[in-house]
Amino acid sequence: MKSHLKQLLEMLEGVESINDQQLEEMKKIIQSVDKDLTIAEFRLERTIKVKRTTSILLEETIEELEQKRIAVENLALESSRQASLDRIRAEIASMRSTKDLQQITPLIWKELKNLEIPFIRCGVFIMDEEEQNIHTYLSTPNGNSIAVLHLPYQGIPLAENILSAWKNQIIYHEHWDKKDFNNWTDNLIKQGYIQSKEIYESGSSPENLELHFSPFKQGMLYIGNIEPLSEESLNLGQSLAEAFSVAYDRYEDFKRLETAKEKVEITLRELRAAQEQLIQQEKLASLGQLTAGIAHEIKNPLNFVNNFSEVSIELIEEIKEEILKEEAKVANRQERVLKSKTETGNDISYLEPETMPHLLDISPNPNFSKECNQAKSGTGSGMDITLILENLEDIKSNLHKIHEHGSRADGIVKSMLMHSRGSDGILELTPLNSIIKEYVNLAFHGMRAGKEPINVEIDMQLDEKIGDIPMIEDDFSRVILNLCNNAFDAMRSKTQISSNFNPKLTVKTQSETHSVIIIIEDNGHGIPHEIKDKILQPFFTTKKGTQGTGLGLSITNDIVKAHRGTIEIETEIGLFTRFILKLT
Amino acid sequence: MKFLIVDDEKDVEMLFRQKFRKEIRSGLIELEFAFSGKEALEHLQNSQPPDVLYIFSDINMPGMSGLELLEKVKIQFPQIQVSMISAYGDDDNYKKAIDSGAKEFFTKPIDFNTLKQEVQEMLDENA
Numbered sequence: 001m002k003s004h005l006k007q008l009l010e011m012l013e014g015v016e017s018i019n020d021q022q023l024e025e026m027k028k029i030i031q032s033v034d035k036d037l038t039i040a041e042f043r044l045e046r047t048i049k050v051k052r053t054t055s056i057l058l059e060e061t062i063e064e065l066e067q068k069r070i071a072v073e074n075l076a077l078e079s080s081r082q083a084s085l086d087r088i089r090a091e092i093a094s095m096r097s098t099k100d101l102q103q104i105t106p107l108i109w110k111e112l113k114n115l116e117i118p119f120i121r122c123g124v125f126i127m128d129e130e131e132q133n134i135h136t137y138l139s140t141p142n143g144n145s146i147a148v149l150h151l152p153y154q155g156i157p158l159a160e161n162i163l164s165a166w167k168n169q170i171i172y173h174e175h176w177d178k179k180d181f182n183n184w185t186d187n188l189i190k191q192g193y194i195q196s197k198e199i200y201e202s203g204s205s206p207e208n209l210e211l212h213f214s215p216f217k218q219g220m221l222y223i224g225n226i227e228p229l230s231e232e233s234l235n236l237g238q239s240l241a242e243a244f245s246v247a248y249d250r251y252e253d254f255k256r257l258e259t260a261k262e263k264v265e266i267t268l269r270e271l272r273a274a275q276e277q278l279i280q281q282e283k284l285a286s287l288g289q290l291t292a293g294i295a296h297e298i299k300n301p302l303n304f305v306n307n308f309s310e311v312s313i314e315l316i317e318e319i320k321e322e323i324l325k326e327e328a329k330v331a332n333r334q335e336r337v338l339k340s341k342t343e344t345g346n347d348i349s350y351l352e353p354e355t356m357p358h359l360l361d362i363s364p365n366p367n368f369s370k371e372c373n374q375a376k377s378g379t380g381s382g383m384d385i386t387l388i389l390e391n392l393e394d395i396k397s398n399l400h401k402i403h404e405h406g407s408r409a410d411g412i413v414k415s416m417l418m419h420s421r422g423s424d425g426i427l428e429l430t431p432l433n434s435i436i437k438e439y440v441n442l443a444f445h446g447m448r449a450g451k452e453p454i455n456v457e458i459d460m461q462l463d464e465k466i467g468d469i470p471m472i473e474d475d476f477s478r479v480i481l482n483l484c485n486n487a488f489d490a491m492r493s494k495t496q497i498s499s500n501f502n503p504k505l506t507v508k509t510q511s512e513t514h515s516v517i518i519i520i521e522d523n524g525h526g527i528p529h530e531i532k533d534k535i536l537q538p539f540f541t542t543k544k545g546t547q548g549t550g551l552g553l554s555i556t557n558d559i560v561k562a563h564r565g566t567i568e569i570e571t572e573i574g575l576f577t578r579f580i581l582k583l584t
Numbered sequence: 585m586k587f588l589i590v591d592d593e594k595d596v597e598m599l600f601r602q603k604f605r606k607e608i609r610s611g612l613i614e615l616e617f618a619f620s621g622k623e624a625l626e627h628l629q630n631s632q633p634p635d636v637l638y639i640f641s642d643i644n645m646p647g648m649s650g651l652e653l654l655e656k657v658k659i660q661f662p663q664i665q666v667s668m669i670s671a672y673g674d675d676d677n678y679k680k681a682i683d684s685g686a687k688e689f690f691t692k693p694i695d696f697n698t699l700k701q702e703v704q705e706m707l708d709e710n711a
Binding site: 296297299300302303304305306307308310311312314315406410 | 593595598599602603644671672692693694696
């Protein structure tokens with residue numbers, strides 16, 4: 001029984017005014033109250049217990065839920081990180097050229113945002129061991145990319161530090177204030193790595209910049225923030241860097257593959273070209289034999305064409321001489337007659353044709369004289385001496401034409417033979433400079449003595465270091481002559497269009513380590529681009545009609561090739577043509 | 585003085601006769617023509633000793649070539665001078681001709697000025 005109730009009961013037992021019956025009833029009531037209390041107490045106790053248990057359970061549940069929440073959150077982060085890495089891989093895998101790589105920074109930018117890494121600037125530094133360069137892809141604070149910078153391994157303190165951290169594959173961290181940032185920017189501008197400070201800063205330079213560099217295989221990932229990054233962010237950054245690395249590796253593999261493919265293609269092209277050239281050469285060789293045969297056969301008829309025309313000119317000359325001789329005789333005789341008549345007082349009418357015949361009897365060739373006379377007076381019938389002489393002159397000039405064109409054909413045939421035969425000369429050590437001097441002068445004097453000579457300034461710049469080089473002099477001299485003649489022709493036609501033009505031929509020799517360079521340059525009209533590749537082909541000529549055979553440069557090319565040389569042509573329309581011969 | 589010209593092209597006769605008309609007219613030289621090597625040899629054998637002093641011969645001819653003719657003439661009539669006239673002026677032909685005893689080697693198209701000079705020299709020698 002509760003102590004208070006016990007007290008109450010004792011107090012009641014002590015009270016005398018209460019009878020036993022009452023006391024007994026009160027006792028019962030107290031006992032019942034006590035019972036009720038005990039029950040209530042028990043209940044209360046039980047409730048408290050239950051409450052306590054529930055609370056414990058609740059706490060446990062809450063804790064569990066919290067853990068679950070964290071797990072879910074982590075999962076989401078992880079998957080977003082994964083997605084972000086996947087995106088980087090995909091994007092980089094689709095990159096094909098260095099130009100595409102410039103899209104790296106916007107990409108990194110986006111993914112840093114996705115990964116919720118705090119930053120204000122980012123970038124990628126790719127180490128190029130071969131070029132000893134750091135290819136730097138940086139972002140502006142608004143996520144655009146700055147054109148790629150190629151920073152040298154040595155010379156820029158930050159670059160050197162990053163490089164050394166990269167070599168050890170450790171994270172590198174540096175703190176900059178506004179001044180540091182400005183120094184860096186100024187330095188880059190001064191050294192010409194970036195053009196515009198405005199673009200680089202995009203508004204303002206940061207007050208505080210924490211630079212974090214996470215290493216990966218090929219370089220460093222740069223994350224710049226206003227305060228140092230948490231460990232977690234750094235880890236995220238590191239995994240981003242690694243994802244980037246894998247993707248970049250693949251990109252490089254692809255690029256190597258592309259390069260290799262390109263090389264193979266080039267080789268294949270070269271092979272095809274060589275093959276074609278070989279076929280062409282074979283064709284040319286058989287064509288050459290054919291040409292030689294044809295050329296010889298043409299020479300025989302040409303012999304007749306040229307010599308008959310020549311002898312016919314001589315014959316006409318003889319006829320003309322005879323006619324003129326006769327004419328002179330007649331004139332002489334007439335003069336004598338006239339003189340005697342004048343002395344006897346007769347007038348000139350005596351010379352009229354009808355009065356002539358008996359006088360002409362004294363001529364050994366009466367008919368001829370008569371005809372001469374008739375021709376002079378322009379009356380009567382029979383031969384017209386003036387007409388005959390005129391026609392003879394025409395025939396003569398025709399024969400000259402026949403001879404000229406025959407000679408031209410002969411020239412072509414000769415060149416064809418030269419072409420097909422090739423040279424059987426032997427390479428002998430010959431002083432190049434003196435050969436050049438000799439034949440340039442020869443070409444010049446030949447041009448001066450020929451048709452339409454022009455004034456040409458000749459500038460010879462011969463390298464004294466060049467001594468004797470192996471050559472077939474007969475052949476090589478043709479090369480010099482031919483190139484000089486072409487130069488003279490080009491300059492001549494320019495003098496015909498521009499009055500204020502001073503033709504100049506520059507001939508240079510240069511000694512190189514393993515070769516000798518010969519340059520023959522004129523300031524003539526130049527070679528149009530579209531025919532530049534064709535001018536070395538046989539029978540290609542720009543010269544009109546009788547002036548060229550189209551074989552000169554082709555033979556020149558053959559000879560230079562036979563001397564293990566190459567011909568390169570540089571030209572600009574209206575300004576110059578430069579033939580560069582390289583003998584190795 | 586008699587010259588024999590050997591060539592399978594008949595027009596050669598007309599050409600030579602016209603080219604040397606003055607020399608022929610003045611009686612300085614006489615020209616004979618043969619149109620094959622065989623004909624040339626027959627001609628030489630017709631008169632003993634042969635009246636021809638100098639032969640100009642083509643090389644490429646059907647039948648006996650000019651070089652064969654040259655060899656035969658040099659054996660049978662060593663006193664007769666022989667010069668070759670050919671369109672094939674390459675070293676090979678030239679060497680063969682000179683080695684076989686040819687006096688000169690002229691190329692086609694014939695340069696009659698040098699040919700006339702050659703004739704003149706012969707005339708001077710025999711004057």
